[in-house]
Amino acid sequence: MEIKTLKIEVPEGCNVIIGRSHFIKSVEDIHECLVNCVPNIKFGLAFCEASGKCLIRHSGNDEELEKLASQKALEIGCGHSFIIFIKNAYPINILPRLKEVPEVVEIYVATSNPIELIIAETEQGRAILGIVDGFKPKGIEGKEDVEERKEFLRKIGYKL
Numbered sequence: 001m002e003i004k005t006l007k008i009e010v011p012e013g014c015n016v017i018i019g020r021s022h023f024i025k026s027v028e029d030i031h032e033c034l035v036n037c038v039p040n041i042k043f044g045l046a047f048c049e050a051s052g053k054c055l056i057r058h059s060g061n062d063e064e065l066e067k068l069a070s071q072k073a074l075e076i077g078c079g080h081s082f083i084i085f086i087k088n089a090y091p092i093n094i095l096p097r098l099k100e101v102p103e104v105v106e107i108y109v110a111t112s113n114p115i116e117l118i119i120a121e122t123e124q125g126r127a128i129l130g131i132v133d134g135f136k137p138k139g140i141e142g143k144e145d146v147e148e149r150k151e152f153l154r155k156i157g158y159k160l
Contacts, residue, residue, distance in 0.1 A: 003129070006117045008072055014065070015091050016115070017084040017098070018076075018131065019107040024049060024057060026082060026103040031059045037097050038089040044069035050079030050125070062087065076117060078126040080105070092158075109133050 010016045021030075027047050034043050044065030046058040056073045060066030065085040073083050086094070091110030098104060109115055113134030120127050141149070153159040 002121045004119045004121060005132075006075060006119055008115050008117065010112050010114060011068070011085070013087055015086050015089075015110065015112045017086070017091055017094070017107065017110045018115075018117070018128070019082055019098075020078075020080050020105045020128070021047060021082050021101075021103040022080055022105055023103045024052075026101070027057045027059050029101050029103060030082065030084070030098065033097050033101050034084070034086070034094060035061070037094045041089040041094075042087040043084055043089075045082060045084040046070045046073035047082040048073050048077060048079055054079075076119070076126075076128070078119060078128050081128055 008016065024047075027045065030045055030047075034041055034045070042062040042065060044058070044060035044062055044067065046056050046066075046069040049055050049057055056070050058066055058070045058073070060069065065087065069083050069085050073081070076083065095107065095110055099107065108128055109131040111133050115134070116132040117128055118130045118132070120129050150159070
């Protein structure tokens with residue numbers, strides 16, 4: 001077995017969600033989930049088929065994001081994994097409903113940070129072992145940081 005890492009830069013103004021699913025129908029069901037969660041969402045999603053033709057299945061309503069998701073899914077190459085790049089929405093708007101999609105097994109990450117996937121490769125295929133999301137902490141927040149955090153959440157409309 002070989003352990004590899006794969007860096008994924010998230011485009012400015014976007015978030016990425018990576019997870020695992022179990023059936024080719026995932027592409028259509030995740031697509032429907034996303035457009036039902038946030039009406040003006042822009043997204044591209046791709047799914048690594050793990051049997052049969054073993055193709056990267058894809059969908060979306062933004063050609064650039066769909067192409068990016070397809071390319072990254074091919075680089076990831078882990079059976080039944082999916083990747084979604086989103087604009088005009090935050091993961092918090094989507095995750096509860098995405099977790100209810102019958103084919104979705106788990107969510108590895110939802111972030112706007114640069115990430116690294118830790119991947120194991122065997123003779124049979126590849127698996128995502130874990131995710132490095134962003135950077136390690138630089139310290140503990142102080143009073144100014146607490147106020148800044150609270151102000152930010154109100155600025156983007158998540159707190160009154």
